[in-house]
Amino acid sequence: MNVIQQNAQFANEPGDLGAFSKGLYIDGDWRPSATGAVIAVVDPSTGATLASVPDATLDDAAAAVEAAARAAEGWRTTAPRKRSEILRRCFELMIERSEMLATLISLENGKALRDARGEVAYAAEFFRWNAEEAVRISGEFGISPAGTNRIVVDYQPIGICVLVTPWNFPAAMATRKIAPALAAGCTVILKPASETPLTAYALAALYEEAGVPPGVVNVITTSSPGPVTAAMLADPRVRKLSFTGSTGVGRTLLAEAAKHVISCSMELGGNAPFIVFDDADLEEALDGAMIAKMRNAGEACTAANRIYVQSGIHDAFAEGLSRRMAALKVGAGREAATECGPMITRKAVDKIDRLVKDATDRGARILCGGTVPDGAGFFYLPTVLADVPPDAEMAREEIFGPVAPLSRFETESEAIARANDTEYGLAAYIYTGDVGRGLRVASRVEAGMIGLNRGLVSDPAAPFGGVKQSGLGREGGQHHGIAEFMEAKYIAVDF
Ligand code: NAD
Helix, strand or coil: CCHHHHHHHHHHCCCCCHHHHCCEEECCEEECCCCCCEEEEECCCCCCEEEEEECCCHHHHHHHHHHHHHHHHHHHCCCHHHHHHHHHHHHHHHHHCHHHHHHHHHHHHCCCHHHHHHHHHHHHHHHHHHHHHHCCCCCEEEECCCCCCEEEEEEEECCEEEEECCCCCCCHHHHHHHHHHHHHCCCEEEECCCCCHHHHHHHHHHHHHHCCCCCCEEECCCCCHHHHHHHHHHCCCEEEEEEECCHHHHHHHHHHHHCCCCEEEEECCCCEEEEECCCCCHHHHHHHHHHHHHHHHHCCCCCEEEEEEEHHHHHHHHHHHHHHHHCCCECCCCCCCCCECCCCCHHHHHHHHHHHHHHHHCCCEEEECCCCCCCCCCCCCCEEEECCCCCCHHHCCCCCCCEEEEEEECCHHHHHHHHCCCCCCCEEEEECCCHHHHHHHHHHCCCCEEEECCCCCCCCCCCECCCHHHEECCECCCCHHHHCCEEEEEEEECC
């Protein structure tokens, strides 16, 4: 039985996860790591081991780069229409298998099935969008200002790409890179997070079925991401690093890439402010806050991390948010009724607990939650804190969990100043009944993405990315995402 057939079987009977851990995916082949070592994949809902995946060595990484290099010429010269059709097929297969993929994501990441379904739809959309982009790559033609020659600009695939992704969106963070890279004509090596590798391998089998040739996408998992990534970046054939993850690891990788002057796209951490003005529609602001805070149980880079509420609406908002948060059904991700799944690891729960204790030590009040429930799994109860002071650690660090910290503000300029008081600049949210004010505040808040009367910003058709220490470059959007995987070649022509 091959992986694809086993995938189909899994759709009916979740539980056989061996199919997804058959090996490293290199050159269209499934193989064990050079040493035979494996990494355990843990179910965050129970703490039990679900499966194991190979633990790649430097030799495996070299084999993956070699495979991507061998496939490069064939893929870059494949007609854009053909590349487009293969990407479109990836989209269709993801939609056909969406229930299987959502179940798998939910098992290894812990997120509620409804969040996992949303992720699969979002992840698949990057293939549809980039299938459309693949046949729209154009160049430029002009005359030089001196009139001496023509300027021709040709956009070419940048070369072999190393893609490194986090565990919080195991499907979407991978397809947001793979789809534009393939559309641009690049070959890739994906290094997914070792907490959630099964989704990456399930998708690799799907790409193969869709017609992606051997070596165009390679997937390796490792417990030594630093040395393995550094070794790949040291290969002169590698020309691109696209990373999504924490700002700390991003800084390390930027330094590593600098040694070889490799082009970098960095999607890093966030600390999103969520600003509610007195004139906002209360119910809409609460709906938006629940999405911005609780999608993925708060484990999102775009998650509302600091909620600033103007005095006149503050108490009603705090009461409404506490009621909604306390009513959430907490449970294993795969259970149909679950609205808030577990955190990814025990360490993540400990960090949230530390941040909540620090905030209450500094005067914050717990309106609901604030505890680690007894029992197995890595859970934290949905929590609302009021009067969180600006010096609380959670105002500076990503909480990455189901904790909503509220602070009161009086004036528009105060809200803007507090929103910008962070090294991060990924997403921000503004709720107001006055669109003029909304746009004015949006123009002054330092963030790459703003939700104006909206709690969700992610959209493959829009440029996703941050300013300040939240990153470099954009993913998705009209030409933005694909441009990250191309180089402009200028030809001066005299005729
Ligand atoms: P992380 O930085 O710990 O890990 C991300 C990836 O980098 C993983 O694959 C990991 O194995 C790898 N890695 C870790 N150390 C490395 C090293 N020294 N060299 C090379 N690779 C290394 O992040 P995480 O905990 O997996 O994910 C959560 C973080 O990701 C949060 O900060 C979140 O905000 C961020 N994130 C950002 C976006 C975005 O689009 N801006 C999206 C999702 C998540």
